[in-house]
Amino acid sequence: MHRKRVTSKDVAERVGVSRTTVSLVLNDVRGIQISPETRQKVLDAAKELGYIPDATAQALASRRTRAIGLVLTRTPHHIATDAFLPKIISGLLTTAKKQNIRILIDWVETEHQDTAYFELARANRIDGMILSTPRLDDKALRALESVDIPTVLMGNVTDSNLPFVDVDNVKAAEKATSYLIGLGHRNIACISNAPPEYTAAPERVEGYRNALIKAEIPVNENLIRYADFDPESGYQCMKSLLQSGERFTAVFVASDNVAIGAKSALREANLRVPDDISLVGFDDIPWAQYSDPPLTTVKLPAESIAQSACMLLLDLIQENSGNKRQQIILDTELIIRKSCKPLSI
């Protein structure tokens, strides 16, 4: 019992004009002459009939889908446990909706990177894409740059000219570590957010190093661990630190999500935060302020990141703005809560 679809032809017949006129009016094409009366009649008829243009036909004719892709380059498990994702999606949705753009979400497995990235775009499913925390091998990276698909990275990639939105990870990590140093800590461990292949991870470790060096504290490589996004990996890293026999009174964990697991390992070892160990996180996920104790952390402006990435991408799509190298670095902020304590000797 399908109700017949209302097409622009129906609207045209109702008013007694051509389909072209209907299209011109509804798309508000500039520099074209349509009498005000006709224009109004078309608008009325369209509303009356409940005309909704067919998006696929529009896309086919105009070469614009009005959809962008959010492409996640992680395993399903990492997506499921990504505490940051809801914020990104929320920011993206609100920004895109204002421009009447839809969001298609997809994920690619690391093995199929080289081809998978393009299928969406080459099939004209989307006008452009946002890659979230990308990890790109050289092949995929070069392929991505050579094909002209508007692409914006969330988080940057070394040796890439692609436009991106990111924060200054080095500086942010340095700030967090310096805060711990300022409290008197000298034996400070570091658990990074992800494996070193993900650009942000080594950057944050570098910031940690810089802070130590500036304070003339020797860097102890045995106090550095690389986690793998989720709490479980944080738990493992902290356990490994505890078992190493190295001494430390504070830890900079470059991801709140990882810090959650790290803290649970501390608890298992009967170490209290902040009394025995001070903890600084990174990201400021919604649950950071409610953890026990509330987690001192570096706030990543998730909404701004998503919004900027979206706007940047839309610019790219609309203007095809040549070789104007576009990269946006956003500010971070150290949010001081209660997971750190001055070192008492």
Add this chain to the structure above:
Amino acid sequence: MHRKRVTSKDVAERVGVSRTTVSLVLNDVRGIQISPETRQKVLDAAKELGYIPDATAQALASRRTRAIGLVLTRTPHHIATDAFLPKIISGLLTTAKKQNIRILIDWVETEHQDTAYFELARANRIDGMILSTPRLDDKALRALESVDIPTVLMGNVTDSNLPFVDVDNVKAAEKATSYLIGLGHRNIACISNAPPEYTAAPERVEGYRNALIKAEIPVNENLIRYADFDPESGYQCMKSLLQSGERFTAVFVASDNVAIGAKSALREANLRVPDDISLVGFDDIPWAQYSDPPLTTVKLPAESIAQSACMLLLDLIQENSGNKRQQIILDTELIIRKSCKPLSI
């Protein structure tokens, strides 16, 4: 420097057959006769030229977009703080990808419900949609049922015949509350996950009531609160309970996300979990097991929910399976961790 798009016409010319043949081969249309040699030649040429069919053209011609919508009916803020969303998305992505289906994500504001739901589908952007934790007023509900857009609800709605996937909220809540009773608690408070308009909320409260009644414990209405999805609301509810002057030794919180906030209110009041207050949650978000203490909670099978919803929707789309009333109820499981303690008199 646009590389010219490779169309099926190019493939056809390369092989020296008609475009129809190419289409028949690539879509593997059954009951049609194509010689094995030609078939192979077409496949080879398509691969060689890197032919990727244009999704918009396919959609226009076939009336199938091969995309489904995940529609969130909440405010951006609630999306940003939804700890359950990543799991849903992850489950949906993996299930849909197997069928080569894409996922379009959108959200509707409550005010524009009646029309907004259909824009996506009426514009042929998607073949069907999944509504997540819907709250529907009568108007939107009836409109939704009358228009033939394949729709599956995640979480059910009273007085609706729409297919849905859900858990038995009443039974699950009863199980959780009974567990507390079994530990000797008699003064048990309840903080529900959401305002009563969202069906799951009153259902979970009902389960809580049932458990008390079965144990012949009088229900104290002053011990019941309705939160609003996020930790902040849980914090406020718990504060309200504490200030009410009512006595309680345990709380059933019908959402882990809300429980996070509730626990932080307890901490502020210098009450320890589980020594002073026992706590049971609901959902088993990834962070529940890492909280301090690890949270006893009712596990919602997120992946299964997403998967079932996806499969159900795809069935609906493909077969248009008449008025076969389809609803799936999945099992929950009480995960006992360390946030509860027997009541010591």
Add this chain to the structure above:
DNA sequence: CTACACTACTAACACGTGTTACTAACGCGT
């Protein structure tokens, strides 16, 4: 009266695919 600009439209093609109705060629039994 003619040339020309301007207004208010429309006819016709393009986008790239799916699909139905049709055909040419061929083998085979009589």
Add this chain to the structure above:
DNA sequence: ACGCGTTAGTAACACGTGTTAGTAGTGTAG
């Protein structure tokens, strides 16, 4: 030689829109 079924494929239309080139009709200056 003829009829007929089968094989292997094609021509042509449909999907619903955007867009360019063009065209009647009207006013207006020379």
